[in-house]
Structure formats: C-alpha cells, structure tokens
Amino acid sequence: METLHDLLASRNVEPELHQMLLTLADCATEISALVRGGALAGVLGATESENVQGETQKKLDVIANDLIKRKLAAQPLVKALASEEEDHVVASHDSGRFLISFDPLDGSSNIDINSLVGTIFSVLPAQQGVVSEAAFMQPGENQLAACYMLYGPATVMALTTGQGTWMFTLDPTSDEFVLVNPAVKVPQQTAEFAINMSNQRFWQPAMQGYIEELLQGKAGTRGKDFNMRWIAAMVGDVHRVLSRGGIFAYPTDTKDPAKPFKLRLMYEANPMAFLVEQSGGLASTGYERIMAIQPDHIHQRVAVILGSRREVEHCLQHHG
Ligand code: AFP
DSSP: OOBHHHHHHHTTOOHHHHHHHHHHHHHHHHHHHHHHHGGGGTOOSEEEEEOTTSOEEEHHHHHHHHHHHHHHHTOTTEEEEEETTOSSOEEOOTTOOEEEEEEEEEOGGGGGGTOOEEEEEEEEEOOSSOOOGGGGOOOGGGOSEEEEEEESSSEEEEEESSSOEEEEEEETTTTEEEEEESSOOOOSOOSEEEOOGGGGGGBOHHHHHHHHHHHTGGGSTTOSOOEEOOOSSHHHHHHHHHHHOOEEEEOOBOSSTTOOOOEEIIIIIHHHHHHHHTTTOEEEOSSSBGGGOOOSOTTOEEOEEEESHHHHHHHHHHTO
16 A cells, blocks of 8 residues: 555655645645535535635635645745635745645535535745745746645545656545556547537637537547536546546637636646646647646636547647
8 A cells, every 4th residue: 555655755756845745635635524524514505705706605615725725834845825715825934945826626516516526736836035926927837746636436636746647545544645546647539528518609610610520429520429528627527537538628718708718727727737748648728738828817717628639639620
C-alpha cells in the first residue's frame, strides 16, 4: 500500500512541495467527511450571499472555502491564495514559496441532489516581495502541481507535479490517500463526449459543426456512434475522461453576451489542463493551448476543450 507521502518521497518531489501537497490532501479529507455527512452535517442548502462571479453561494461552498483558507493560513509555505469564492487575493506568509488557487467546491448545483462534487487546486511559484494579484498572473505552464479531489462513491485524487498523473483513493479507515494508478493514461480514441447540449444554439459555427458530426454517428463522416455524458461538475467529467477517455468541452457561447465563457482559467481550466496533458491528452480553447494563456485577471474565464488526443484534434480541425 503506497500512500501519498510514500509516493511523493519515492518520486523525489522536493520536500516543501511535498509538504504543501500533504496540506492540500488534508483539506480534502476534511471536506470529504462533511460531504459524506450531507443533511446530517448541516451542509446542504444555499446561503443568502453571492460570490464575486454573481452566483448564489451554497452553504458547502462557503464551508469548504473557509476550511481551506484556515488550513492554508496555518501552512507557512503559502504566500497567498486565490479562491473562486473570494473577491481578491488573500495574502498569507511573506516568506511562503507557493501561491495556491482553488475552486473549493466544484459542481455546487450537485450538492443538494447528492451527486458528484469536488475540489480543484493549482500550485504556482511565488516571487519575492509584496504579494498582489499580479503575482498570480502566470501561465498554466508555470504550475508546480495541480490536483483535484472528487467526492464520489469513493473519494479520489488525481495529482500531477509534472511527472505524469497519479491517482489515489482515500482509505476511509486510515484517512490516507492510497495510490491506485501510478501512470494515468487517457485513451487516445474515444466515442464519448461531454458538453451542455442545452447551449447548442448559442455556440459558434466551429463547435456546432463538430458536435453535428458526432451526432450523425455511424451514418456520418466519423463512421461510429458516440455517447453523451454531462455531470455538471467539471471534476466528475474530467475524472471520467482520465479514467476511460472522451472529450469534455465548455465552449464560447452567446447566451449571455457579457459572459462568453463559463469556466475559470485559474481555478478550473489550468489545473485540469495540466492533469490531462500529463496523462497524454490535450487541452485547448479551440484556438490556443490553455496552459500557454497569459492571464490578466484572477477570475478570468476561458473556453475549454480537453480530453483524448485524437478527439480533441478532430474538434480543433473545425476551429481552423
Ligand atoms: P461551480 O464551480 O459554480 O460549482 O460550477 C461548476 C462548473 O463551473 C463546472 O464544474 C461544470 O462543468 C459547469 O459549471 C456546469 O455548468 P452547467 O450549468 O452549464 O451545467
């Protein structure tokens, strides 16, 4: 049985990053217990507040965010954090080496229906000096580590430090993350796609054309039938992609002209792109590699197309 700690030691992950990752895992272990408690833990339902994105916060969004903030405040390696649920960057320890951005509870709309939710973390290097939002404006390529924890029938974690992607399962008897896959590989070919089809009429012609091709199935140019899945939690959809392949897309749409993209670069797109690339897949906006984007705002949103290499390439052909 190889624990997270054993694995990080055996792969020579540098000691401070190793420590940092154990702290992130510890946050997830506690959130996992709260999620499992459901109504009995008093974590269901909404608050009366909205986050900076204008979304009503669920109780568990706030509880998970506060829990992570508290744990990170106690970790001297953290210089500052940026959360999907915080308006601004929160400064922590001056001498800290890491900047942590996170989505404390991804898939909020699933909480009250007892469906999949998760947590996503991205670790960036901190520079010396006073911390500000500008310090976080680093492309995803700079990430030192990225992980998600999925609170499903089992709590699992996918983690990368740039040496491939590792998958762990939380052992409920010891509260240890135990290695279950030392080299996650996304199958290159697939017949499964994930997209919110209710937005179809708002997409650009490129995505319309690509999905039309999939829907034609055997009779169309692709010559095979495709199946569709949509979990409404990126963590769940990306976990399926890492487990058995597929393509996941949240493309540009014109539903709300003030909000042409849904997913956040720093909290969702970059860490997931790092995990998918490290598993042999691709992650793009349709026009550029996600991890090459130079951010200009911590709450920036982007289009996301990621998954099995060949399938993403098919989709990109439609984007010209
Ligand atoms: P939250 O982070 O607010 O829970 O949103 C989840 C999410 O950003 C992403 O995880 C899902 O893929 C997507 O939203 C689902 O969006 P739809 O409302 O279009 O299903």
